[in-house]
Amino acid sequence: MVTTLQDTFKQNILNALEQAKKKNKSVLVSHVEKIQPIDPLQFYSQGEEAFLGERFFWKAPGHNLTIVGLGKEDKISTDDHTNNRFHYIENIWKQLKESYINNINLDRSHQATGPILFGGFSFDPLKEKDQKWDTFSEANLMLPKLMYTLEEGNGFLTINQLVYPNDSFSHCIKHYDELKNYASVSGHFSCGFQEIEYRMEEKNTREWLDAIKQATKQIRRGEFNKVVLAREVSLSFNKTVDIYRVLASLIEEQTSSYIFSFEKGRQCFVGATPERLVKKEKDQLLSTCLAGSIKRGQTVKEDEQLGLELLNDPKNLEEHAFVVKMISDAVSDCCETLDVPKEPALLKTKNIQHLYTPVKGKMKPGFSLWDLIEKLHPTPALGGYPKEKAIEKIRELEPMHRGWYAGPIGWIDANDNGEFAVALRSGLIEDDQVSLYAGCGIVKDSVPEREYYETQIKLNPMLSALGGTIHE
Ligand SMILES: C=C(O[C@H]1C=CC=C(C(=O)O)[C@@H]1O)C(=O)O
Numbered sequence: 470m471v472t473t474l475q476d477t478f479k480q481n482i483l484n485a486l487e488q489a490k491k492k493n494k495s496v497l498v499s500h501v502e503k504i505q506p507i508d509p510l511q512f513y514s515q516g517e518e519a520f521l522g523e524r525f526f527w528k529a530p531g532h533n534l535t536i537v538g539l540g541k542e543d544k545i546s547t548d549d550h551t552n553n554r555f556h557y558i559e560n561i562w563k564q565l566k567e568s569y570i571n572n573i574n575l576d577r578s579h580q581a582t583g584p585i586l587f588g589g590f591s592f593d594p595l596k597e598k599d600q601k602w603d604t605f606s607e608a609n610l611m612l613p614k615l616m617y618t619l620e621e622g623n624g625f626l627t628i629n630q631l632v633y634p635n636d637s638f639s640h641c642i643k644h645y646d647e648l649k650n651y652a653s654v655s656g657h658f659s660c661g662f663q664e665i666e667y668r669m670e671e672k673n674t675r676e677w678l679d680a681i682k683q684a685t686k687q688i689r690r691g692e693f694n695k696v697v698l699a700r701e702v703s704l705s706f707n708k709t710v711d712i713y714r715v716l717a718s719l720i721e722e723q724t725s726s727y728i729f730s731f732e733k734g735r736q737c738f739v740g741a742t743p744e745r746l747v748k749k750e751k752d753q754l755l756s757t758c759l760a761g762s763i764k765r766g767q768t769v770k771e772d773e774q775l776g777l778e779l780l781n782d783p784k785n786l787e788e789h790a791f792v793v794k795m796i797s798d799a800v801s802d803c804c805e806t807l808d809v810p811k812e813p814a815l816l817k818t819k820n821i822q823h824l825y826t827p828v829k830g831k832m833k834p835g836f837s838l839w840d841l842i843e844k845l846h847p848t849p850a851l852g853g854y855p856k857e858k859a860i861e862k863i864r865e866l867e868p869m870h871r872g873w874y875a876g877p878i879g880w881i882d883a884n885d886n887g888e889f890a891v892a893l894r895s896g897l898i899e900d901d902q903v904s905l906y907a908g909c910g911i912v913k914d915s916v917p918e919r920e921y922y923e924t925q926i927k928l929n930p931m932l933s934a935l936g937g938t939i940h941e
């Protein structure tokens with residue numbers, strides 16, 4: 470594989486063709502070039518005709534990184550109903566890199582350029598499948614044909630092309646020229662105001678409230694310490710949901726969250742989550758403990774008071790403490806040093822404030838990003854404590870199927886750098902139908918009605934992006 474920022478594409482194709490013929494198998498050419506920054510959403514929408522159902526969008530909080538992928542040059546997926554899926558993906562990715570990327574020459578100074586996998590995982594591969602999530606595998610990652618990266622204001626275009634032994638040089642060059650055209654966009658995506666009508670149906674609310682009562686009883690009996698229980702609402706719109714408007718609105722409103730979309734055929738999984746699962750950059754590890762919530766105030770003063778209340782509330786501090794303990798324990802084996810603040814701080818999004826403890830580590834050699842994901846998922850911010858018991862309880866008590874809600878979603882590059890977030894504050898869109906999900910950390914002092922109110926707040930980012938009403 471050859472990756473370069475210079476215009477050596479033709480030479481790379483010649484080399485790749487020679488190697489493909491010699492080995493009698495495909496070789497990946499991943500061509501990266503710096504381009505004038507373009508609007509990521511314009512690029513995304515430009516790919517609609519050719520790549521609908523095979524696109525992704527990812528924006529990290531702030532302005533540091535946005536990536537948009539169009540088309541699937543290769544994919545790794547599994548419907549394996551065991552917990553082995555992270556290492557399954559790791560092994561196939563390793564094989565892909567060995568067979569395709571055999572004279573790797575990456576410019577390592579820019580994040581998320583060259584060959585990367587983007588995708589996600591279901592929350593629980595052992596839970597029986599639900600029809601709604603049929604097309605989403607337990608793990609689904611794609612190597613895009615074409616990818617735009619906006620990193621710190623710099624634009625890069627990556628074209629990934631598998632070159633086969635019988636390909637002709639002219640065919641390969643034509644393919645490249647065609648793909649490059651997708652980056653010829655100008656201006657900014659503007660969504661304008663549009664009235665959208667919808668009907669909302671809450672699913673199994675009574676059962677959900679009962680599940681909380683049952684969970685708190687079992688916690689008080691000492692069966693386990695914490696479980697996160699989620700619920701679902703269904704929305705029916707009077708027309709097909711416009712995914713660009715949803716993303717544009719999330720980008721504008723949810724500036725401290727990861728904005729993501731992953732398309733699978735006619736369905737699109739979208740969200741704005743404030744929760745990082747893990748980021749790995751060389752030997753630096755970052756994870757986030759985010760659990761414990763309170764609404765935002767109407768005034769600066771009220772907002773500060775609510776924040777202070779949260780920082781001192783025993784029930785929320787307990788919810789948070791399980792997450793800090795589990796994440797610190799889970800990554801400690803992989804790290805030479807680990808930095809975990811003793812007290813949580815506040816992380817505020819437009820709609821909600823959370824208790825927040827960042828975890829930083831310097832990794833020991835020999836551990837991969839996949840190892841970290843496997844150890845961390847699900848954290849007690851979306852599973853519970855202890856981990857296995859909590860997953861069992863979710864299967865038993867939660868009256869719905871999570872699908873990819875609360876699963877890891879993100880990207881990894883060819884050098885094992887990457888970042889995965891937890892797919893919270895999310896929904897599955899199919900034409901004019903949307904399912905939204907929100908959950909709450911249940912501990913011994915949880916009150917069902919208060920937890921219900923908390924999920925209402927957590928539904929608001931997606932409801933607002935879809936054009937819906939805010940309940941606060
Ligand atoms: C499970 C969700 O949020 C988690 C993340 C932050 C705060 C949480 C809480 O306070 O309950 C949850 O653990 C969700 O948004 O669906």
Ligand SMILES: [Mg+2]
Nearest residue numbers: 761762909910
């Ligand atoms: Mg909570």
